Amino acid sequence: MISYALLMMAIGCFAGIAGAILGLGGGIILTPILTLLMGVNIKYAIGASIIAVIATSSGATIAYLRDEVLNLRVAMFLEIATTLGALSGALLTGVINPKYLYILFGLLLLFSGYNMIRKLITHNELLQRAKPDRLAAKFKLDSAYYDKQMMKRVDYQVEHIPGGLAVMYGAGIASGLLGIGSGAFKVIAMDTVMKMPLKASTSTSNLMMGVTAAASATVYFFNGSIKPQIAVPLALGILVGATIGSRVMQHLSARAIRMVFVPILLYIGIQMFMKGI
């Protein structure tokens, strides 16, 4: 009993560190570990993953009393699209063939992977617009954060707000309909589409993930998908890991984070695409 709990805590700690740095939900890391290594039934693995996403998000939230990196306005603005997407996803179950969605989202991930590689090659991390985007100005989305790795304040702009909203809506549908973590799509909407800096994107994604997951968590809680002996030690480990991860993240360079992010993105993209065909 003790060794099982400790093992779950260790897995959680690892997933929490990775999730907080990359702005991804725990599902991508946890579901394969739980199902393949620990022999957990997929139903309980998904339930545990939902709790893991919330734990990652909340753990990252409490790492600092005032989080200077995440953009609360962008988070709440885009969260409208995501939660609406999640609701429509739940309602669309059985109407849309998930096959096409897997292909569509798989391609989107692959395209973003390509975009991120291009950013790595061109060293072009920050958007420089002569004039601020009209919608970004209206909704006060341009912002700044203090980068602890570069030791300077980074002022940034965002653009393509409708495109960002559209991808966020899709991210919501994906999580509501396919039950997959939408963290990757959230980072894409902010980093690739809206051109927000990567560190601001991953920490904002972290906050949003928790809110989106909380919306669907009650379904899993009351239908018995959440097993306490799996979810509790896992969540405790993740809370610790995510606190560490979000502190580590602030001291990493955006390039280093991107280099880890790209292979994971391509891996999920190929996996989703293959599910569709």
Added chain:
Amino acid sequence: MKKSNEPVNQEMADVEIIIGKILQLGVLISAAIMLIGLILLIVTQSTGYPAGIYPTDFTEIGKGLLSFKSYSIMMLGIFCLILTPILRVVVSIYSFYKEHDLLYVVITSIVLVILMISFVFGILR
């Protein structure tokens, strides 16, 4: 969203610190409940329920809590953890209100309403 080298309004900074503390407290409380349940499970070697059974509704969890069953304490902790992101949204509304940013009070309230709808949807399903 705060710009660190702008002259910071002291009242606003205080509000943010208080909000940070509320959020930390919320997460720490749910973690503490989960930890108590887990320690109880390990020490007593008893889940409080027959093998493979665990409580999944409020009445069952409430009954289990009264007789100090480890699984019901653990489920209560998980439920509190599910509530923490919602707490985040609620305090954000307050924070925008303190900043006199009515546009974002409205936007964040819309998020809260959609969240509540999905929440109730989840309980009813």
